[in-house]
Amino acid sequence: xxxxxxxxxxxxxxxxxxxxxxxxxxxxxxxxxxxxxxxxxxxxxxxxxxxxxxxxxxxxxxxxxxxxxxxxxxxxxxxxxxxxxxxxxxxxxxxxxxxxxxxxxxxxxxxxxxxxxxxxxxxxxxxxxxxxxxxxxxxxxxxxxxxxxxxxxxxxxxxxxxxxxxxxxxxxxxxxxxxxxxxxxxxxxxxxxxxxxxxxxxxxxxxxxxxxxxxxxx
Amino acid sequence: xxxxxxxxxxxxxxxxxxxxxxxxxxxxxxxxxxxxxxxxxxxxxxxxxxxxxxxxxxxxxxxxxxxxxxxxxxxxxxxxxxxxxxxxxxxxxxxxxxxxxxxxxxxxxxxxxxxxxxxxxxxxxxxxxxxxxxxxxxxxxxxxxxxxxxxxxxxxxxxxxxxxxxxxxxxxxxxxxxxxxxxxxxxxxxxxxxxxxxxxxxxxxxxxxxxxxxxxxxxxxxxxxxxxxxxxxxxxxxxxxxxxxxxxxxxxxxxxxxxxxxxxxxxxxxxxxxxxxxxxxxxxxxxxxxxxxxxxxxxxxxxxxxxxxxxxxxxxxxxxxxxxxxxxxxxxxxxxxxxxxxxxxxxxxxxxxxxxxxxxxxxxxxxxxxxxxxxxxxxxxxxxxxxxxxxxxxxxxxxxxxxxxxxxxxxxxxxxxxxxxxxxxxxxxxxxxxxxxxxxxxxxxxxxxxxxxxxxxxxxxxxxxxxxxxxxxxxxxxxxx
Numbered sequence: 222x223x224x225x226x227x228x229x230x231x232x233x234x235x236x237x238x239x240x241x242x243x244x245x246x247x248x249x250x251x252x253x254x255x256x257x258x259x260x261x262x263x264x265x266x267x268x269x270x271x272x273x274x275x276x277x278x279x280x281x282x283x284x285x286x287x288x289x290x291x292x293x294x295x296x297x298x299x300x301x302x303x304x305x306x307x308x309x310x311x312x313x314x315x316x317x318x319x320x321x322x323x324x325x326x327x328x329x330x331x332x333x334x335x336x337x338x339x340x341x342x343x344x345x346x347x348x349x350x351x352x353x354x355x356x357x358x359x360x361x362x363x364x365x366x367x368x369x370x371x372x373x374x375x376x377x378x379x380x381x382x383x384x385x386x387x388x389x390x391x392x393x394x395x396x397x398x399x400x401x402x403x404x405x406x407x408x409x410x411x412x413x414x415x416x417x418x419x420x421x422x423x424x425x426x427x428x429x430x431x432x433x434x435x436x437x438x439x
Numbered sequence: 440x441x442x443x444x445x446x447x448x449x450x451x452x453x454x455x456x457x458x459x460x461x462x463x464x465x466x467x468x469x470x471x472x473x474x475x476x477x478x479x480x481x482x483x484x485x486x487x488x489x490x491x492x493x494x495x496x497x498x499x500x501x502x503x504x505x506x507x508x509x510x511x512x513x514x515x516x517x518x519x520x521x522x523x524x525x526x527x528x529x530x531x532x533x534x535x536x537x538x539x540x541x542x543x544x545x546x547x548x549x550x551x552x553x554x555x556x557x558x559x560x561x562x563x564x565x566x567x568x569x570x571x572x573x574x575x576x577x578x579x580x581x582x583x584x585x586x587x588x589x590x591x592x593x594x595x596x597x598x599x600x601x602x603x604x605x606x607x608x609x610x611x612x613x614x615x616x617x618x619x620x621x622x623x624x625x626x627x628x629x630x631x632x633x634x635x636x637x638x639x640x641x642x643x644x645x646x647x648x649x650x651x652x653x654x655x656x657x658x659x660x661x662x663x664x665x666x667x668x669x670x671x672x673x674x675x676x677x678x679x680x681x682x683x684x685x686x687x688x689x690x691x692x693x694x695x696x697x698x699x700x701x702x703x704x705x706x707x708x709x710x711x712x713x714x715x716x717x718x719x720x721x722x723x724x725x726x727x728x729x730x731x732x733x734x735x736x737x738x739x740x741x742x743x744x745x746x747x748x749x750x751x752x753x754x755x756x757x758x759x760x761x762x763x764x765x766x767x768x769x770x771x772x773x774x775x776x777x778x779x780x781x782x783x784x785x786x787x788x789x790x791x792x793x794x795x796x797x798x799x800x801x802x803x804x805x806x807x808x809x810x811x812x813x814x815x816x817x818x819x820x821x822x823x824x825x826x827x828x829x830x831x832x833x834x835x836x837x838x839x840x841x842x843x844x845x846x847x848x849x850x851x852x853x854x855x856x857x858x859x860x861x862x863x864x865x866x867x868x869x870x871x872x873x874x875x876x877x878x879x880x881x882x883x884x885x886x887x888x889x890x891x892x893x894x895x896x897x898x899x900x901x902x903x904x905x906x907x908x909x910x911x912x913x914x915x916x917x918x919x920x
Contacts (some may be wrong), residue, residue: 229529232685232736236510239744243507250508254690257500260493261697279710333724336641336675356711369725370674370716374667396696402657404523404719405726408699410711413667417582417598418625419469419605420476426581426633427640428667428714 265390272354272390273436279357283411284424285432296323298435302380308343312372316365317348331372339371344378352388353395358410359383360395362403370407379429384439443592443773447792450776452799457774457897466602470771473601474762480708481759497697499817502753505688506743512655512688519658523720525730533563536735540565540680543731544574547678549645555662555669556580557649558596558756559682559735561778577639579668581632588615594772596779597706597758602771646672650683652698656691659719660732663702665712673716679727685734686752698755701815705757738791747826751786753816760810760820766803775800782810786823794830801827845890871903878902
């Protein structure tokens with residue numbers, strides 16, 4: 222009879238004996254890891270302006286809408302985006318800057334809203350932690366300004382507010398920037414999509430079908 | 440539409456399993472179209488990456504390092520995941536894994552579960568087991584829904600329904616979802632799937648997933664996807680069970696900077712897939728509050744023990760090898776008799792079966808090496824194929840019936856013929872005359888008698904030329920005298 226404890230021991234024993242001649246231990250393991258070849262590009266070569274242009278180009282390739290703004294004009298830009306969406310009920314994370322909750326819309330702040338309440342929202346407005354220009358990726362660490370994962374998942378329309386200083390060029394630059402690993406991360410590259418039927422790319426399956434980004438020059 | 444058998448214990452040998460496929464022009468057209476599209480997309484994005492070969496080298500080195508030190512990294516993952524509120528289970532065999540998962544579902548009082556596409560669950564044939572035990576499993580990936588509702592088998596590890604075209608999808612959806620007016624527009628078909636699943640995502644509190652990567656440093660789990668069905672399954676339910684092969688560990692979070700760059704480009708020809716999620720144990724107030732990881736061995740530790748074959752476990756399941764394989768592109772996935780088709784399946788499946796089944800698969804290759812060239816973690820698939828072929832022959836050689844097998848007798852005759860040049864040349868001349876009887880006007884041989892028929896039953900053979908290279912060379916030397 223295989224009890225769970227025996228299985229654990231059996232697997233680890235088999236793995237250990239299979240790798241007995243090559244496995245390293247303790248400090249030697251750390252050294253072997255540190256010695257792994259990493260000859261790929263870490264840092265990008267682009268100017269700050271070129272980096273932002275690349276991000277915008279990549280996001281638009283994914284059919285995301287991108288507009289630029291300054292810090293001062295941000296509430297006005299948010300208002301224009303929301304008005305153009307034709308939607309009224311928006312959910313926001315509890316830690317979002319209150320200045321961004323412009324008048325004239327129905328705001329639901331996520332103090333542990335139920336799934337049913339979130340499902341009623343037509344859109345969601347959040348901040349982000351980082352963006353990677355090379356792949357057009359927005360990274361959510363689900364901090365108080367980015368909210369729980371569910372609020373950027375159920376609503377069909379996502380407005381993401383990104384600061385220019387949060388944009389890096391390459392994926393390794395992102396990993397250099399965040400040495401402390403957040404417990405939850407979502408890397409978003411465009412609206413949800415599928416190519417499962419005859420490799421035809423269809424935008425919008427289960428996640429938000431519309432991704433809007435405001436890039437704030439800070 | 441097809442009657443594919445993907446259980447290696449029951450599936451016929453490759454050369455028999457390909458026959459229905461080779462005679463199915465629609466299936467071949469669907470497979471050729473899909474692999475062509477992915478090949479082109481991948482080629483464009485790999486070409487723009489100036490450090491592609493360097494990324495491959497790093498990805499290969501990281502994966503090899505993990506495998507050599509798998510024990511330490513598994514224990515580290517277990518400790519960190521447990522500290523973050525996850526529960527880690529260990530399963531030596533497919534049977535143990537199925538039992539653990541069913542027990543966990545019973546603890547949850549689950550009669551239904553939603554599921555993210557996972558190859559590992561297909562490997563352990565989880566769905567039929569759970570259904571038999573009274574748990575309804577709902578696949579949520581679009582391709583997997585097409586297969587589940589159409590009672591079809593997967594034929595690819597990334598786009599498992601690539602052998603089914605839009606009008607076939609329309610037929611399946613309209614029949615099973617009761618949508619009479621559905622068109623075959625992929626957008627409308629996708630919309631039908633979104634509608635069909637929405638209520639399941641919102642109401643079924645238990646989910647099953649696989650994982651693309653486990654992070655030893657933090658105890659985190661990463662899932663790479665496109666549609667958002669993965670995010671639904673790992674965010675909305677109250678309980679989540681992830682079944683993961685023991686080889687899927689990465690040492691550190693930072694290693695994703697390599698893996699995420701090579702995976703999407705290799706798999707779907709995208710710079711990055713739409714959604715990648717990473718979670719660590721349980722986060723209060725966000726996502727499932729009960730989280731289990733089932734670590735599956737199922738013969739992986741036996742593969743690990745063989746130094747040359749160990750690299751099989753470096754695989755990150757991108758499927759670039761099958762998209763580029765001249766054999767897979769003709770046959771599609773069903774002929775491989777396993778949920779893992781293509782070149783990686785040809786080396787992985789027989790090893791998972793301890794060479795007792797699927798022993799025809801290492802021969803299902805022309806050894807052209809395209810798979811090795813595109814593999815993002817540099818698995819030398821042709822080398823492993825050759826090694827496994829030697830294993831198969833060594834097993835067969837010991838069997839008494841082989842003394843009377845026509846192919847083995849033929850090989851012994853060939854051994855004698857090839858040993859002396861004059862006998863070899865004489866045989867060539869006789870063979871040339873003999874083969875003329877079977878060679879068509881186009882220079883191809885479509886059908887041979889006796890053991891030669893084993894070759895021509897599923898491929899054509901070029902007729903022998905009127906002059907061999909040796910003869911041409913000698914004639915040329917005489918002319919120049």
